[in-house]
Amino acid sequence: MAEPDETKGLFSRLKKTRESLAANLSGLFRSGSAGLDEAAFDDLLDQLILADLGVEASTQIVAALRSQAVSTRIETKEQLNSALKMQLLEILQPSVQPLDLPAVSAGPWVVVMVGVNGVGKTTTAAKLAYWLTQQGLKVMLGACDTYRAAAIEQLQVWGQRLSVPVIAQQRGADAAAVAHDALSSAQARSVDVLIIDSAGRQHVNTELMEQLQKMNRVIQRLDDSAPHETLLVVDAATGQNALAQVGAFAASVGVTGLCVTKLDGTARGGVLVALAQKFQLPIHFVGVGESVKDLRPFDAEAFVTALIAEDG
Secondary structure (H helix, E strand, O other), rough: OOOOHHHHHHHHHHHHHHHHHHHOOOOOOOOOOOOOOOHHHHHHHHHHHHHHHHHHHHHHHHHHHHHHHHHHOOOHHHHHHHHHHHHHHHHHHHOOOOOOOOOOOOOOOEEEEEEEOOOOOHHHHHHHHHHHHHOOOOOOEEEEEOOOOOHHHHHHHHHHHOOEEEEOOOOOOHHHHHHHOOOOOHHOOOOOEEEEEEEOOOOOOOOHHHHHHHHHHHHHOOOOOOOOOEEEEEEEOOOOOHHHHHHHHHHOOOEEEEEEOOOOOOOOOOOOHHHHHHHHOOEEEEEEEOOOHHEEEOOOOHHHHHHHOOOO
């Protein structure tokens, strides 16, 4: 069950998405109607798609509600909210999988952060480092985004704030070489988790994908089981473009889980539902603010409660 503080925090941060969806749903109950008619169900499908839940997830939800309405009429906004919550939870619950790090490991658990430009990947890597240190783990950061200006300095500043060591070279250095040095250092220092911040460009960039593949091969020379996690960071504000990003990265470098950022600044938070329905990947974390504490393990119940307004 969702913790009260978690639900309250998400409720305030998902305000834009919730208000957008509530406004669109408010007109479904027509004057004089005994409930949702066929035209209303068609409108509901349109509104869910507009809320960035995606065509597939929206179609699945409306089909289930149509079937439910045969035996139990949906006559009020409260009943619709309740039914929507149940369908959303059915889609989202399989994606609720905590980042499961082994208690004992032969070497550092290697987490590679991937994603396109501007999704908040470097900041998310730092927030993940903070979260892991709060679990009592010894963490190191590898500054392997040697392409973007100031990415190395940004991660080093975070490392100083968090008292987490950062392995880095100069801008333009070979990212695979930096990753090799980082893992070698992490092994020597008996680090529990090494987080590698990789370069971010457009997901259609072949050079980026080849660089990531090379980095993985170099890492495996030191540990053939690494990387143990490849976390894709996606920005909720990009809406349905996030689906294309997940598809491209999953096909090229493999993705073990998602971190969905910037849920607090967009009306497109519904894309998280589309991601869960289409890819069935673990959604390990959601980003709901600027604070280092605002990267949180994904809680489907808290998310759905914050997404669907009780007052319609």
